[in-house]
Amino acid sequence: xxxxxxxxxxxxxxxxxxxxxRGLPSPSGYESTSKFxxxxxxxxxxxxxxxxxxxxxxxxxxxxxxxxxxxNDVGAAARWQSIKNILSKKFRPESLxxxxxxTGYRIIKEEGMPVVGIWIMxxxxxxxxxxxxxxxxxxxxxxxxxxxxxxxxxIRQQSFNKITASKEQKALLHTWLAWQKVPGLPFGxxxxxxxFDVSVEVVQVFLDWFKATxxxxxx
Numbered sequence: 001x002x003x004x005x006x007x008x009x010x011x012x013x014x015x016x017x018x019x020x021x022r023g024l025p026s027p028s029g030y031e032s033t034s035k036f037x038x039x040x041x042x043x044x045x046x047x048x049x050x051x052x053x054x055x056x057x058x059x060x061x062x063x064x065x066x067x068x069x070x071x072n073d074v075g076a077a078a079r080w081q082s083i084k085n086i087l088s089k090k091f092r093p094e095s096l097x098x099x100x101x102x103t104g105y106r107i108i109k110e111e112g113m114p115v116v117g118i119w120i121m122x123x124x125x126x127x128x129x130x131x132x133x134x135x136x137x138x139x140x141x142x143x144x145x146x147x148x149x150x151x152x153x154x155i156r157q158q159s160f161n162k163i164t165a166s167k168e169q170k171a172l173l174h175t176w177l178a179w180q181k182v183p184g185l186p187f188g189x190x191x192x193x194x195x196f197d198v199s200v201e202v203v204q205v206f207l208d209w210f211k212a213t214x215x216x217x218x219x
Contacts, residue, residue, distance in 0.1 A: 003027050003064040003214055005040050006052045011068055011121070011130050012040040014187035015206070021191060021198045024207055025216040027064075046070070046079070050086060057090050057114070066117045066213040070129035073166055076104065076120040083118055091116075105209040117213025123202060131173045134187060137196035137203065138176070148176040 005012060005027075016036065030039040041056075043049030049069050056065050071079055084096055087108060095110040104124025108116040122132035138145045152172045155161050163171045178184050180195055190196060 001063040002061055003029065003039060004052075004056050004062055004066070005214070006043060006049050006056065006065065006067040007040060008043050008046055008049050008069050010042070012042075014130070014134070014191060015068070017188040017191045018196075018198050018203060019207065019210065022203065022207055024210065025218070028215040028217045031217050046072075046082075050082060053083065054086055054089075057086070057116075062114050064115045064117075064214050066119070066210070068119045068121065070121045071127050072129055073127055075127050076123075076125050079120045080106070080118065087116065103205050103209070105205070107209070107212045115213060117209055119206065119209050123205075128169065130187075131169045133202065133206075134196060135169065135173055137191075137198060137200055139197055144179055145176055148172055148179065151175065 026036065027039055030036045041052050043052050046069055049067060053065070053067055056062050067083065069079055069083070087096055091108060091110050091113060095108055095113075104120070106118045106124075108118070121130050122128040122136070126132075149172060152163065152168065152175055156163055156168065174184075177190055177195070180190070180193075182193065185193060185195070191198065
């Protein structure tokens with residue numbers, strides 16, 4: 001039997017590095033890098049991720065399915081409704097009606113069906129995307145972060161500004177990364193370099209979701 005993690009784009013690598021930093025075992029059957037690539041399926045956008053979810057639900061050999069999407073500007077509730085519309089074709093209504101107000105994430109279980117875990121970036125409740133999640137991993141007293149916020153805010157007031165409101169967090173995080181000792185590291189490498197604090201609570205909540213969604217290696 002197999003497992004599958006569905007993502008919109010390139011979130012999986014940085015999140016996998018974060019899990020490794022916290023000592024979380026790999027998904028069972030996907031311990032090597034080459035096999036992990038089989039575990040992750042990219043939708044290249046929200047609609048593509050929904051299509052992959054539908055396809056995964058139709059496969060009898062998949063026991064565990066995780067899907068990670070961005071709330072973006074439409075919000076987590078709208079994203080969940082779109083996902084729920086697909087799940088409702090396979091699951092009973094009572095299986096889909098349980099919410100967890102403390103974490104926001106959802107774990108769908110029903111006898112004879114795969115376990116399905118849904119995580120909507122950044123925190124299952126608010127608008128945003130992966131960068132909003134990663135910004136929660138920056139220490140609150142980080143002076144460089146504070147200066148990056150001031151700088152991006154100042155640029156947004158200028159006539160030559162090209163940063164849209166929806167992309168401001170992306171610009172902010174990449175600005176902060178550009179000013180590190182090793183400038184411009186990709187997210188995964190920046191996590192490895194300890195630029196982010198993976199001990200914060202939001203990471204533990206994500207780890208709890210991943211452990212509830214997937215079967216993990218015991219070796």
